[in-house]
Amino acid sequence: MDSSSSTPRAITGIVICCRPGFEKDAAAELTEYALIRGHAGYVTTTAESGFVVLNLDEECSFETINRNIRLAELIFARQLGFRFGTASHMPDDDRVSPIIELARCAPSRFSSITIETPDSDATKPLSGFCRRLSAPLGRAAEKANVLRPKRVHLPNLAILFIGQGKAFLGINSADNRSPWPSGIPRLRMPKDAPSRSTQKLAEAFVTLLSDTELEQRLRPGQRAVDLGAAPGGWTWQLAWRGLRVTAVDNGPMAASVMKTEMVTHVRADGFKWRPPSAVEWMVCDMVEQPSRIAALVADWVASGRCRHAIFNLKLPMKRRHEEIGRCRELIGQRFAKAALSYRLRLKQLYHDREEITGFLEAIR
Known part of the structure; x- marks a missing residue:
């Protein structure tokens, strides 16, 4: 797990979710878009993973990058978060403590928490686990003074699990993230519609x-x-x-x-x-x-x-x-x-x- 300290962390990367198989397109778009807006970096991703990470050459504040990088302007991105830490090698019997330890040193406190996974074959099985983790993590976050639900002006703690023991911790705001988990709206197929289109x-x-x-x-x-x-x-x-x-x-x-x-x-x-x-x-x-x-x-x-x-x-x-x-x-x-x-x-x-x-x- 990333080491933490009492010093607030800056934003070190941009994490997006995309359609599996389109990682290269999403990476090319994000790299060019971010560079034009003053955020250079290098991409890490895996084919069919459903997510892309742009590791920033220079750290920056959440306020700056949230103003410059907008989800609505990215074609291939479904969800967006600004990474300040990575929790890795988390023990099977305790994912809450490592996440809280990192969240204590986030650039901000939070009014809400979302726990998501990319829409890939490898990570879809984690969706149930993420739902079960939500309640205990929320209680622990409030106890640690990381989560302050009544302060609605605060940003969201965005947690993206890419494996059983690894998750990106990031920040996003209500006006710069998808309201749907992993950026996927759950729409019912109307029974009278002639086709799924x-x-x-x-x-x-x-x-x-x-x-x-x-x-x-x-x-x-x-x-x-x-x-x-x-x-x-x-x-x-x-x-x-x-x-x-x-x-x-x-x-x-x-x-x-x-x-x-x-x-x-x-x-x-x-x-x-x-x-x-x-x-x-x-x-x-x-x-x-x-x-x-x-x-x-x-x-x-x-x-x-x-x-x-x-x-x-x-x-x-x-x-x-x-x-x-x-x-x-x-x-x-x-x-x-x-x-x-x-x-x-x-x-x-x-x-x-x-x-x-x-x-x-x-x-x-």
Whole structure:
């Protein structure tokens, strides 16, 4: 276990959780992003582990790094914590004491504690153990004056177990971490939805938009277009939320979608069809080259055909980071041509596979 002392520890690393198999992409993105913001370091990770660590060349304060490194701006990161210590070789009969010993020397006291694991085959079995550890650790943390639940302004003690006897101890704040364990929202599959893809759009709404933004931008009675809609997973999600949807696809729509009586099916090519008048939302989950989708979506939003768009980019097996940069550039060029500012958010969601999901809107 790391040695501890009475001297408060500084932040020594950035720890993120990601989709297993995407560690290299997450590491490349985090390294570049952190360097631009003044935090250089070297990455340590393992294939299929579901997490990445950026070890900082220079220690820094929690306040500084929390201001500079934001989870919402990282595509491949599901969860984020700023490491101040590592508890390793913990005895099987006592994980609480080593964690408390390190937490005493944290840069701050805490208002809450989260205990998580990466979403990998190796660490998933630890999830039950983490739940059982929560209560005794919380009691010990309060007794040691590490945990002060009534002081809600204090940050969270983020503990990430990567093995039975090893855990990273870090800090994160309520506005800079995922509210879901390991960054994975637990969504139920609606029984009437025609395909599991409906969960992608449901997750996109709660991940890419805040509660306030959802309330302001997504309301019953609005009009939406779903490009490449069949069999209707995304269309169903929109109709279930009370939107009237034009589903554009040459393929057939599921009967459960049409039964909502909120959907008009247009048999047409999603790249060629245009609405007779502007709509509030356009969504797109077509299987096509990501640059072609990025250009299509940017044109819809920049031209005013829709106010907001959610879309998927199917990434290539290699050079994913470069392809994302190319898509960003295409979107930027289209909005520059229209002399408009825009808001773009990209994230690899839990229900995504070899893809990322985007939210795009013009700032008028």
